[in-house]
Amino acid sequence: MRANPVKRLLRDGRxxxxxxxxxxxxxxxxxxxxxxxxxxVVDTEHSPIGIETxxxxxxxxxxxxxxxxxxxxxxxxxxxxxxxxxGAWGVVVPMVRTAEEAAAAVDWCRYPPAGKRSMAGSPRHxxxxxxxxxxxxxxxxxxxxxxxxxxDIEAVRRADAILKVPGLDACFIGxxxxxxxxxxxxxxxxxxxxxxxxxxxxxEACKRHGVAPGIHTGSAAVLNQRIAExxxxxxxxxxxxxxxxxxRAELAKVQRRPA
Numbered sequence: 001m002r003a004n005p006v007k008r009l010l011r012d013g014r015x016x017x018x019x020x021x022x023x024x025x026x027x028x029x030x031x032x033x034x035x036x037x038x039x040x041v042v043d044t045e046h047s048p049i050g051i052e053t054x055x056x057x058x059x060x061x062x063x064x065x066x067x068x069x070x071x072x073x074x075x076x077x078x079x080x081x082x083x084x085x086x087g088a089w090g091v092v093v094p095m096v097r098t099a100e101e102a103a104a105a106v107d108w109c110r111y112p113p114a115g116k117r118s119m120a121g122s123p124r125h126x127x128x129x130x131x132x133x134x135x136x137x138x139x140x141x142x143x144x145x146x147x148x149x150x151x152d153i154e155a156v157r158r159a160d161a162i163l164k165v166p167g168l169d170a171c172f173i174g175x176x177x178x179x180x181x182x183x184x185x186x187x188x189x190x191x192x193x194x195x196x197x198x199x200x201x202x203x204e205a206c207k208r209h210g211v212a213p214g215i216h217t218g219s220a221a222v223l224n225q226r227i228a229e230x231x232x233x234x235x236x237x238x239x240x241x242x243x244x245x246x247x248r249a250e251l252a253k254v255q256r257r258p259a
Contacts, residue, residue, distance in 0.1 A: 001131035004089055004143040006039045006067050006233075010170055010212040015227045018069070020216075020238035024049040026060035032239050033066030039145075041235070042070045044083075045094050055086040055124070062087065062128055069145065075101055077116075080108035085120040087128030090145030092172060097155045099162050102148055106167035109146045111137060114167060145169050147214065147233060151177035156198045159205035170233040171206050172214035173199060188218035188237075203230055 009016040018039035021029055024047060033040055042049060042057050049057075054070060061068035069090035072079040080091055093105045107116040119137065126136035129143065146167065150156055151174035163171055175195075176186040184192055199215065206213035207230070214233025217223040223236050 001135050001139050001143065002129045004067065004145060006069075006090065007143060007145050007169060009038065010145075010232050013232070015232045015234055017223065017234050017236060018067075019236050019242075020071075021057065022047040022049075022238050022240045023243075024053045024057070026053075026056040028239065029057040030060035030064055033061040033068075034064045037066065037236075039067040039069050039090070041092055042068065042088075043238070045071045045073045051082055051086060054083060054088075058087040058089075058128060062089075068128075069147075071149075075105055075108075077104075077108045080105070081118060081120075084109065084117070084140075084144065085122060085125050087124050089128070089143070090147065090169075092147045092149060094149045094174070095151055095177075096148040096162060097152055098158065099165055102162045102165040102168060105146060105148055106165060109144055110141045110167055114141050147172050149174050150202055152181045153178065153198060154181070156201055159202050160208065163205050163209040163211050168209075168211050170212040170214050171202060172233055172235075173202055173216070175199075175216055188216060189222055 006016045016038040018037045018041060021040055021042045040061050042054050044054055058068040067089050069092060070083045070088045071092040071094060072083060075093045083091060091109055096102050109115060109117060111117045123133050126133045129136055147170040148168060149172045175188045178198060179190050179195055180186045182194060184190055184195060203213045212232040215226050215231050216235040217226055218237050223234050226234055
C-alpha cells in the first residue's frame with residue numbers, strides 16, 4: 001500500500017504546501033498536480049463539484065503521483081464516507097466549532113476501533129492506494145489525513161478543547177471566514193492585531209496537542225512567512241485564482257485599436 005507522504009511530512013514537523021482546486025475538471029487537476037505541490041484539495045464545499053467529477057479528479061491527481069484530498073461540504077458521515085470510498089487520501093472538514101464536531105469527524109474517517117467508518121464493498125479506495133481491500137482496511141487509518149478547519153472566532157476560543165480530540169492530523173485556519181466572524185473585511189491577509197492574535201492562539205494550541213497547524217494564503221511571500229512562524233499544512237491560493245490573475249494581467253496589456 002502506498003504511503004501518504006503528506007502525513008509523513010506533518011508527523012516530522014515539516015511543511016507541506018498545496019493548493020485548492022475549484023474547477024471541476026480532471027484534466028485541469030492533472031495539470032496542476034504535475035507542477036509539484038505536496039497535496040491538492042478538491043473543493044466540494046464552495047464549488048459545484050459532484051462526487052463523480054471529484055472521483056475522476058482524484059484519479060487524475062493520483063495518476064501523476066499527487067496526493068488527492070477533498071474539502072467536503074459539511075461534517076457528515078455521508079460526505080466523509082463517499083469521498084474516502086471514491087479514493088481521496090485525505091479530508092478537510094469545514095466549520096468545526098466544538099470538540100464534539102471534531103470527534104464526529106474522527107469517527108467518520110477512521111475504521112473501528114479508532115472510529116466508526118463503514119466498510120465499502122467497492123475496491124476503488126484500495127486501488128487509489130495501489131493495494132487490495134484487506135490491506136486498505138488494515139492500514140487506511142494510518143494513511144488517511146484528517147484536517148479540521150477552525151474558521152470562526154468562537155472556535156478559536158475553544159481551540160484547546162477541540163484540538164485535544166484524538167485522531168486529528170492537522171488544523172487549518174480559514175482566514176476569510178475567520179476575519180468575517182471578527183467583524184473584519186474578509187480576506188486572506190489582515191493587518192488587524194486581533195486577527196494575528198487569533199492565528200497565534202490556534203498555532204500554539206496545535207503545538208500543545210501535537211496537531212499540525214495550517215492556514216490558507218494568497219501569495220508565496222505570505223506562505224513563506226507562515227512557514228517561518230511554524231505552520232505546516234499551508235495552502236497557496238487556488239488554481240482558478242492563479243488562472244484569473246494571469247489572464248487579467250495579460251489582458252490589461254492588450255492594445256486595442258480605436259473603433
